[in-house]
Amino acid sequence: MPESYALTESTYYILLSLLKPQHGYGIMLMTEKMSHGRIRLAAGTLYGALNALCDKGWIIQLPVEDGSRKKEYKLTDAGRTILAKEVARLRELADNGERILKGE
Amino acid sequence: MERNTIRKWFWVWEFDKEEAWLNGMAQNGWVLESVGFCTYHFVKCEPGEYNVRLEMHGYDESYIQFMQDTGAEFVGRMVAWIYFRKKTTEGPFDLFSDIDSRIDHLNKIGRVLGIIGTANLLIGIMNSFNPVVNIGWINLLCATLLMYCLGRIHGKKEALEKERLLHE
Known part of the structure; x- marks a missing residue:
């Protein structure tokens, strides 16, 4: 899939949540908080997305520390680039929407 | 209890x-x-x-x-x-929160049904040529039923895909 494709909302918020290492439940909480409760990632959806993002190399799974059984994930440089491009794309969408609705 | x-x-x-x-x-x-x-x-x-x-x-x-x-x-x-x-x-409990993962789930079910259905079809055909015990019809019946299940799953998937054209 070309990387110019839009990210899904779930993917976007998962990537945003992973600037600092975070485990699955942490991602769910952060996403809900950032979207003011609008997006609640379901665990099955999140699990599938995390695996797909690891395969893409946009995030990595951190080595599991002793005493902790929860897997943590973190954004990679490649993921960061994708995220920056997506923010620019979203800005274009929002700018165009606002401009046209205002009737300029 | x-x-x-x-x-x-x-x-x-x-x-x-x-x-x-x-x-x-x-x-x-x-x-x-x-x-x-x-x-x-x-x-x-x-x-x-x-x-x-x-x-x-x-x-x-x-x-x-x-x-x-x-x-x-x-x-x-x-x-x-x-x-x-x-x-x-x-807190709330759901397994899937977007259309894509629901479609993935239906694909997963479809794949399993497809594999079992095809296996039954092949075994059914082979058993139909068995001159001693003719039980091939059981597998063929299973295969038909599984293909029907597959059709129902496919219908559900199509409905979601139609939705997916407009929404996430």
């Missing part, structure tokens, strides 16, 4: 109906405790204490671990189907 066992049959494409029925039981104070073939074992709970969810998922210990980390309890497995429950006080 008061317990209750119910035998009930659901077709593969009725997994959402099955889930709704299990949640109805939980609303009435009976939460799923374990599962068997067409058999559901319940234990008494407070009405509405739990939400129950099910999905088709292969053997994947790390997935079950992941679900448990988010506060869900693993109830059991019946072949490829896994059952979870979560206390309503622990």
Whole structure:
């Protein structure tokens, strides 16, 4: 899939949540908080997305520390680039929407 | 602890109906405790204490671990189907939150049905040529039924894909 494709909302918020290492439940909480409760990632959806993002190399799974059984994930440089491009794309969408609705 | 066992049959494409029925039981104070073939074992709970969810998922210990980390309890497995429950006080409980992952789930079910269906078809054809015992029709009947299931799953998928053209 070309990387110019839009990210899904779930993917976007998962990537945003992973600037600092975070485990699955942490991602769910952060996403809900950032979207003011609008997006609640379901665990099955999140699990599938995390695996797909690891395969893409946009995030990595951190080595599991002793005493902790929860897997943590973190954004990679490649993921960061994708995220920056997506923010620019979203800005274009929002700018165009606002401009046209205002009737300029 | 008061317990209750119910035998009930659901077709593969009725997994959402099955889930709704299990949640109805939980609303009435009976939460799923374990599962068997067409058999559901319940234990008494407070009405509405739990939400129950099910999905088709292969053997994947790390997935079950992941679900448990988010506060869900693993109830059991019946072949490829896994059952979870979560206390309503622990927050809302869904397995899928977007159209894509729902489509993925239906694809997964479709693949399994397709493989078993094709296997039955092939075995059925081979058995039809067996001059001693003619039991090929059993496999052919199974294959027909499985293909029908596949069609129902495909219908559900198409509805979601239509939605996906406009929404996420």
